[in-house]
Amino acid sequence: MIEKVSYIARAAGAEIMKIYNGNSKLDAYKKLDKSPVTNADLLSHKIIMCSLRSLTPEIPVLSEEDITEWQACRDGSCFWLIDPLDGTKEFLLRNGAFTVNIAFIEYGQPIMGVVYVPAYDLLYAADNGKVWKINYRRERINIAVRTSSYPMIVMSRNDVNYDQHHLYNYLKKFKNYKIINIGSSFKFCLIAEGSVHFYPRFSCTKIWDTAAGHVIAKAAGAIINDWEGNSLHYRNINRSFLNPGFQVSSY
Known part of the structure; x- marks a missing residue:
């Protein structure tokens, strides 16, 4: 299949x-x-x-x-x-x-x-x-996720509605990092292959934006949770078709 x-x-x-x-x-x-x-x-x-x-x-x-x-x-x-x-x-x-x-x-x-x-x-x-x-x-x-003491953080080029305060608090846990901006589910794949290490998403996405990348990143060893620590899922869908904000992490 x-x-x-x-x-x-x-x-x-x-x-x-x-x-x-x-x-x-x-x-x-x-x-x-x-x-x-x-x-x-x-x-x-x-x-x-x-x-x-x-x-x-x-x-x-x-x-x-x-x-x-x-x-x-x-x-x-x-x-x-x-x-x-x-x-x-x-x-x-x-x-x-x-x-x-x-x-x-x-x-x-x-x-x-x-x-x-x-x-x-x-x-x-x-x-x-x-x-x-x-x-x-x-x-x-x-492919498999990788860790790094100098993590690469990938963010959506079009995710302009995120809370800057949340982003600031998120970045405080890193000592050394670099941010790159890329669109689409390519971000999940870059984490899966170990090229980047974190993907924070502070605004909502549609479920079709994430599902394929989700299974690829997860199979490669990534953790995909919403900001409450719950696993991202695709049940009980409604006409909004929205995911909550989430993080994809290599460790």
Whole structure:
């Protein structure tokens, strides 16, 4: 299954890159919540939805671009949770830090996930507690979190609503650190491979933004908790589809 899902993510990413590279026309719009969406988002969504419905027709799918099956996902034991193009702002800024996210949720927990970074041809995957990345040379590399006395802290480029007081208190526990800003679920993957060590999120996110990256980081040894110390989960979902603030930590 994970190989088939990886293929689906790559297929969607290939179509995204046709638009990103200018081989196909880019159309951008604003949603009702003022967030951006492009024809690349919608094309990726169509590819993934059709593929998953063919692969597992009995399992509902919840996508950022189609929430019609959300009650079936809430009430059932399992569902697919996807973000066809996570980091649309990054896509429009042309900085490469956007991803295709596909996760499988069972009893509120993400147990399988793929994050594909099409601009860099990097694929991260986790299944049955194992995690790996496949680089642009198609080399499969096992990955794991790492610790450092000079930790790298990664934060969202667009997380502008966080409380500066909370950020100040958070950073006080580090003696030496460096902050970098990257969009999308790529942040989870960088922690999973040991390139960075902490990802604090002070504002809410949508569940499709985190699920695939969550299972990858967790399988690599990361801890993903909200600010109350509770594990991030995907059960009892409602029409807001919101996660609380959280931290991803390598130790």
